[in-house]
Amino acid sequence: MATTTVPAPAGRRRRTPLARREARWAYLFLAPWIVGFLVFNAGPMIASAWLSLTEYDAINAPRYTGLDNYRELMADPMVARSLGNTVYYTVLHVPLVMAISLGLALLLKRVGRLQGFFRTVFYLPVMTPAVAVGILFLLLLNTQDGLLNRGLALVGIEGPSWTTDPDWVMPGIVLMGLWSLGSTVIIYLAALQNVPRDLYEAASIDGAGGWARFRHVTLPMISGALFFTLIVNTISSLQMFTEVYTMYFGNRQTQGAFNSDAASFYVIHLFQEAFQFLHMGFASAMAWLLFVIILIITLVQVKLGNRFVYYEGDQP
Amino acid sequence: MTRMVRTAALVGVLALAVSGCGGVGGDGDEGGGTATEGTLSTMGFGLSDEIATTRVDAFRRDNPGVDLKITEGGFDEQQFLSAVASGNPPDLVYMDRKLIGTYARRGSIQPLTDCVDKQDIDMGQYRPAAKEQVTLDGAVYGVPEFSSVRVVYLNEALLRQEGLTPADVDLADWAGLPALNARLATVSGGRLSRIGIDPKIPEFLPMWAKANGVDMLSADGTKANLDDPRLVEALTTGIKLIQDQAGWGRFKSFRDTFDFFGAQNPLAKNQIVAWPMEEWFLNQAAKNTPKAELVVRPFVDRQGRPVTLSSGLAWVVPKGAKNPDAACAFMKKVTATDTWVAAAKARADARRAAGQPFTGVYTGNVTADQRIFDELYQPTGNRRFDDAVATIRSVQDAAFAMPASPAGAEFDKAWTDAVNRVLSGQAQPAEALARAQQEATAALDKASK
Incomplete structure (x- = not known):
């Protein structure tokens, strides 16, 4: 046998x-x-x-x-408002940061010897303290004398009231959020430099043009970095706090002077409930709600991402 | 729940959602001394000028056995609560008087009944408005420091340009304010280049309300009066003054460019004609723009009687303070009449040495103010500033303060949100204040349970 x-x-x-x-x-x-x-x-x-x-x-x-606390949370109009504002910001901010960062990274890749210099320049704003960014943008977004509206005036456009008009408060904050896209640019640049040159050469031999190479070579090869920044930027957007708190709620000039419902972010409302109104239990419930929301969004992103993301070393 | 778990929980609330909000505990010193020994730690205070250093030095001289540790910096509610919840608070905290009611109701600061008795602190020497802000349910929770009041500043040169005198700016005549404002403001092509009258709302709405005969909060701090028609009228009046000057967006953005602390202040740059503001601007104007044609008048009610909103900071002793006796001795010493006079003398000497006029120090201690102005103050020789000092002194007695409230922070948020909604065009005054009344009442009722 x-x-x-x-x-x-x-x-x-x-x-x-x-x-x-x-x-x-x-x-x-x-x-x-x-x-x-x-x-x-x-x-x-x-x-x-x-x-x-x-x-x-x-x-x-x-x-x-x-x-x-959870029942109160569901009935509190400011919770709904601040959550809506936060989601609105995230939906505007994340795709914009990813698109602009990718564009900048593609340009940086072509710069050649000065790449190190520009890489530093793009990353420098990330090093600026968030409080300073908030104050800086209060000045930049000033309706009458801000740099942004002065620039718009040069091309004949009357700039809006970025910090007081409820319809323009959030776009102003989204613009401010672009200040710190340097870290995303650096991640994309690193990913772009890791794309094997022979893939582009093979695609070119097959007759692929610039867009086709970008669409069928670059994007799949950097999809891991894109996916990572999507998750990280989404989470950080949902936790937005310091810059907006400084602009609208935190400094002596604005505290009590003007803050808008349109600038009320979820974590700011949470902070006020916890440390200004001493509703620590309610704030804890708010924190858990945000945790669950972030968890669900991240799980969905991971589930969807697995279909599109190419990881080096994956078995075909 | 144990103290440790509560501390961990405090961290946990933000650990889930916030990064970078910081969080600092106490300094870990073990106090435990008596009035004249041990460690005494403070929070929210700084040795920024001669007024602070002179008084601290006086305490150190009288109490050589006390190791005074001053952690410099402004009051931070997160830092304070974390320190109290962890059982490691400082012995003394320097905070805005408007916060005291809320913290007192929650038990995070101690009543000073024993302190006042043991140290024989004369509470009668403090200004009534300041005392009211540190008193909840009849118990004293804080010792007041400065007394900041609001007066009306006028740029006489600009008034003259318009063919007017300071007497023509009649803040009692609300019906006439829009026309006066239109005459004084400069708006061209939708751009504001000179503010006529700045009502300073939301900040000073309580003063406009008082001028119209209504208190926004009851004397015991438990009932809101935010939907009172007189308050609606006050808000409507203030809003109109702003909207008539190119709208809130441009008004605020123009005002945001002002620097009240330098030689290029809006008075010197002729950017504003009439505005209510705290008395400290007089010091800045005297120091930076002594030749400006400044006139100071009392803010008045609709009958023309002076009225002003008082505010300021106070010393409190947090729950769990390890050296409350030394804390009490410190509070007594730094707010005592002799100490204030010594500090004011140091300020007067410093100003004299710098060739600048001394325009007084305005404390929460009535006796100290009396002596400062009797013994130290010398007319500057500049009629404008001397008249201004007299005006500021005169309105101190007409001052009122927002009472201590168990839900002071929520009450403030309710009415400032209401004003901001009106300013940004999201609601009408009556509608916004009705909502604020509901929000404030809910918060006050809950906190008063």
Whole structure:
């Protein structure tokens, strides 16, 4: 009777002493991050989940109120308004940042020897403190004397009231958001430089023109970077806070003087509820709602992204 | 829930959604001393000028055993709450008096009843309006510092250009204000280049309301009066003054370019004719543009009687402060009459050395002000500034303040949002204030439970 040797399933294969030792070292090196995550992320998250079910003012002991905060949250018109504003900003901001950054990265790739200089120039604004950006844009967007409206006036266009007209507040903030697109440009530039030149040569030999090379070579080859920036920019847009808070809610000149419902972002409303009105339980519920929204959006993006994104090393 | 979990939770609220809001705990010092020893830490205060340093030095001289640690910087509510919730607060906090009601109701700051008794602090020496802001349900929670009041500044040179005198600017005559405003403002091609009358709303709406006979908040800080027709009328009047000057967008953008702290202030640049503002601008004008044709008048109600809104900061002792006795001694010392006089003398000397006029120091301590102006103040020789000082002193007694309220921050947000909705054209005054009344009432009712 013939016998065959069936290899043991890979998962059950006994680890060698060397592998076990390496695993122990790996866990040891990972330990600081794991401890940090548990203490500074997971712990506070669990605590805030509990607080979202309580009435809590950060001073006195929380009082369990069940789902009341979530019911209030659904009925609060400012929650709906600020969430709507935040989604509106994200929908405008993310595609715009991605498109402009890709255009700039394509131009930078052609610059040649001065590429390093321009790369630095485009990245510099990212280093500007967010508060300074907020103040700067208050000046740039000034209706009468701002640089933007002065520029528009040169071509015969009367610029809008960017910071006071409710219809123009959000476009103004979107413009401000473009200030820090340098990091996305750098990511795209790195991705573009990794596209193998022979793919372009092969496409050219096959008769592909410039658009066809971009559409069928460049885009698929940098789809991983595009997907990454889509997720990261979406999350950061949904968490927009510092610049807008500085412009409309935070500095002594604007505090109490003028802030618009049109500039009320979700995290700003959350911050006010938590630290100005001392509704820490309600703010916790708001934080969890945002967490769930971001989670759903990211899952959808990942699900869809898997269909379109090419990862080097994937099996055909 | 344990203190540690609560602290972690505080972090967690923003950890989920906010990055970069910062968060600073206390300095970790263990206090525990008595009035004359141990560590005493402060928050929200800075040694920015001679008024601050002179008073702090006076405390240090009297209390050599106290290790005073001043963490310089403005008050930050997030920093404050995190410190209190973590059980590691500073011993003293310097904050806006309008915040005291909310923090007192939540128990995050301590009543100073024992402090006032033990240190024998004479609460009668403080201005009534300032005292009202630091008192909730009859208990004192803070010791007032400065008393900032609002007066009306007029550019006489511009008035003369229009054939007018300061007496022609009659803020009691609301019906006549639009015509006067139209005469004073310069709008050309939709562009505003000179403000006629700036009503300074939303900030000063409580003063316009008072001028029309209505308090926006009840004396006990628990009832809103935001839908009162007299308030609607006050808001409508203020809004019209702004809308008539090229609309809110251009008005605000023009005003945003003003620099009140330099030689190129709007008075010097003839960019504004009449505007109510805090008394501190007089110091700036005296220092930077002493030759400007400035006239200061009281803001008046519709019967022509002076009325002004008072505000300022105060010292409070947070819950969990480790050295409350030293904190109490500090509050007493830095707001005492002799200390204020010494600080004002330092200011007067500094101004004299710089060749600049001394226009006084306006404190929350009535006795101190009396002595400062009796003993230190010398007429500058500039009639305009001397008259202005007299006007500012005279309105101190006509000052009112927004009362301490258990939901002060929410109340303020409700009415400022209402004004902003009207300014941006999203609502009419009556409609916006009716909504604000609902929002404020809900917040006040909840906080008063």
